[in-house]
Amino acid sequence: MSHFGHQFEENYLKELYKLSQKDVKKVNNTALAKAMALNPATVLEMVRKLSEKGLVELLSDKSIQLTEQGKKKGLLIIRKHRLWEVFLVSKLKYRWSEVHDLAEQLEHVGSEDLINRLEEFLGYPAFDPHGDPIPDRNGKLKKNTAIALSKALKNKNYQVVSFADTADSFLDYLSKLQIEPGTKLKITDQLEYDGSFSLTVQKSIIQISEKVASNILVQPVI
Amino acid sequence: MSHFGHQFEENYLKELYKLSQKDVKKVNNTALAKAMALNPATVLEMVRKLSEKGLVELLSDKSIQLTEQGKKKGLLIIRKHRLWEVFLVSKLKYRWSEVHDLAEQLEHVGSEDLINRLEEFLGYPAFDPHGDPIPDRNGKLKKNTAIALSKALKNKNYQVVSFADTADSFLDYLSKLQIEPGTKLKITDQLEYDGSFSLTVQKSIIQISEKVASNILVQPVI
């Protein structure tokens, strides 16, 4: 038995789960290797081991698919990751853009009991600080009903849920505008000329391009 | 660079620090190997690596000593361990006897900044749930003024601080007696015959042997 619990296995399962969500097309060895920044030979070797463990199936068209068991494990890691992110932001006052790497370490810690207690301590949050849904202990995800800000209605109140683009430069830009998940805002105008938007954000009025607006995901505030 | 940060290194440094505190006599390879439940050959190999890194010195009498740098790193791990234990007990409602293994994982996570924030979040505790002092961010430890219960005075109020013996069986026994760090108690009598004690613990009276009493560390309640 490894001295590291199942850290590696967990990373493969997590990545496979994420890929299965993101792209519709099947996940092959190359795609997984690229996603994990590993050599295809390494990935093939590991995937075979996962297959022997019944966590993954190697289909006849060479695509890699999680079994029910593998899916469950992958979701658990995602659950852990997102709950720790909530902890870091809501309790330790990190900014939401800083927590990913730390959560990547914390997600491999310990027991399911620990994460269930953490969830209770945090008050059963449904979304992480990036706006991504947190699987409950049965693996169920709350539907995220967010839409792009560029598709939102004028003069209606919205709340930022997450961002479609997660490039650092974009996140830094948003941070300067004081736009983060949870921020309440309203579209006051859209310019015909270039499609740019005027927003009311916390009593001040700012301008953003249509491109930026399309990468901000919002939910109507009830 | 390893994919695991410095988990192994950290464990060696932590153990060396603990040994340097516990036993007065010098720490040799055999002792370290025993403490870590590893083969002496393994330990020797690792200690040499630590020595190359300047974290440890191999003295001419074959004893192993932490350098200032190594000591600092070892203390940091202990700090992390104890702060996470406080978190698990005070926030996630674990019992103090359950948290060691989880803290052993958490202690290897992440940044010094994280642990500083955690410390602040927890309100700068000076002792962990076992009663052991938590090094501050400069490595300073609060003096623990505890004495063995067997050396305590009759009819004076004390508070349990920690235990000298940390064997599971002993902790389980104490747990059944509802004795844990923080518990208030008073010696009502000591039998001449075998040195055993009568204690008042939370309104009930219990009997413990002298050996048990010598492994319970207490502080006078002000």
Added chain:
DNA sequence: CTAAAAAATTTGGGTTACCAAATAAATTTT
């Protein structure tokens, strides 16, 4: 001081997760 015991060290292996480069197989282009 010498024999026995203990500790330190060496030697030869094992496993896991990784990689680069070569080869084989499948897919796409033309």
Added chain:
DNA sequence: AAAATTTATTTGGTAACCCAAATTTTTTAG
């Protein structure tokens, strides 16, 4: 369909951390 490209797979190798068993060195006892 043949050529070119992409993907999958095999092969040979590395570094970290570990072990058991043999050997050497040191310490302890007689």
